[in-house]
Amino acid sequence: MTTAAPAVRTEGLTVRYGAFRALRDVTVNLPPGEIIGLIGPNGAGKTTLLNAISGFTPIAEGSVHVGDRDLTALGARRRALAGVVRGFQTVRLLERESVLTNVLIGTERLPQPSALAQFFGLPSQRRAHRRDTAAAAEVLDLLGLAGQSHRRVDELPFASRRLVEVARVLVSSPSVILLDEPAAGLDQEGRQELASVLTRIHRNHPSTMVVVEHDVDLVKTLCSYVIALDSGAFLRDGTPAEVFGDRQVQLAYFGRAAGADA
């Protein structure tokens, strides 16, 4: 169901909020099939770049290509159906529903029977339900949430809620995965675990995966490629060693927050 992981390319991307330019003429190439770290100080435009790629913010100038498709004119929903699925920095969950329901909503991209077939519980609906619950169980198990699947998400601690959102993104095995600080709120052990789970999922289901992350060590273990932004502009890209070794990156990034970043 997933095609091979595509390259993602933005060309001269500019996003404006009023007179303010949150992204300025950003051209980046996300290499296909890699786990890419997106770094930059607070307000650098990381979230805005994910929004622009996933269709959640209007683009003033420039274009977004996934593989050889130009997605610039498509809305968020069509981009999701084209395989671009993102998580939010501030988790957006169905608060009063169970963990399982929250993850199952992510199966929307898989072929679903017609509304009437679902309403009347025709065999096609039962098949889809079995397929979807199996996919959800698998990803919940990987993320260590299997025991929580029937709990309401508003009863969960913050770190688990974030993982539920990650699970919702991953459950349909999208070919382009955009995660906005998925490790925020996790302790050191949790971060390492998340990194190994993401690596494992990435190995099982090839994808172009972008992870916004502040923790340098985590980026180094998880990512094979890094893109740095600063003040809405593209700063540097390359291997983790190249990017973190870069003077400008060090100035922009470590200059202000040398210690552990929450």
Add this chain to the structure above:
Amino acid sequence: MTSTTTRSRTGTGAGAGAATRGPGLGRKLTRLTVFAVIAAVPPLLFDSYWVFLAAQVVAFAIATLGLDILYGRTGQLSLAHASFMGVGAYTTYTVSSYGYGPAVQLAAVVVVAVVAALVVAVPTLRLSGLRLALVTLAFGELLAWVIRNTTDLTGGTQGASVDPIVIGLLDSSEPVDAYLIALVPAVIATVLAAHLGRTQLGRRMLAVRDTELAAESVGVAVARTKITAFLLSAVYAGVAGWLYAAITGFIAPPDFDLFASVYLFVAVVIGGAGSVLGAWLGAAYIVLVPELFTLAGQPNLYPIVGGALLAIVALVVPDGIVGLGRGIGRRVRRARDGQEETA
């Protein structure tokens, strides 16, 4: 919402999870038995007036189940739900006046309800919240105006007598028969509404209600989901109107006016939005409670007490009667788990 457990307990499948798991055979049988016992009470124990009211509860339950799909699950506020009952009732009246029986009536009701719902839903695609409520309100007014001005066809403000439904030996002018006739579509409507919670269609609705952004981020068609919910709710209301016309034998515009819509809304909120059981409790509330006040010789108190109760429910138990029950259940379970852990 109020409980933030810092220590994670391994889930024991509490409350909310039931939405995605199908009930096991044992639980299905238990539910069926409980339902059959409760359903058998009115015709066996009550006199015919209360059976007549029970039949109305059953018809109204279909309406509240429908509104629950639209409001409780999809979060869309409609003040035209009783109008769609009216669409069903007046379609029934018109079709039956040509001598057609229940099967044709029902088919016509479904078709007309779908068409009317499309007329309202498609132009209001992008609306939600209060603006949607206002548009639905306008639809209700339009319908009332049409009825007032088509006295030949609909009986106008004077109302109209509707022929009873006759199915085999059952005749809906007999309360017990009306009750039994209404029970069949109500059971089907209930089973389908409960099943909806275990489908992707039902989950789309919840996602549209809670977070449209997350819904879109996984590919949910928000507008289409709203329309689907609106259509389903209109068909439910139409079928309820069909039964209402057959049970009462007489329909008039006030049965389906703004107040009637508000009462349906009250029913869903008091019973517990997003819950099939809540829809039934709400239907029982709006049919039986006014009757109890009348019985006590204080019919004027109902709107006051009803309004106060709605305010209390909205403020204190936002999940309605069903939510109250669940909350107590959770607390009991937690207390029990706590004891086990210390033991």
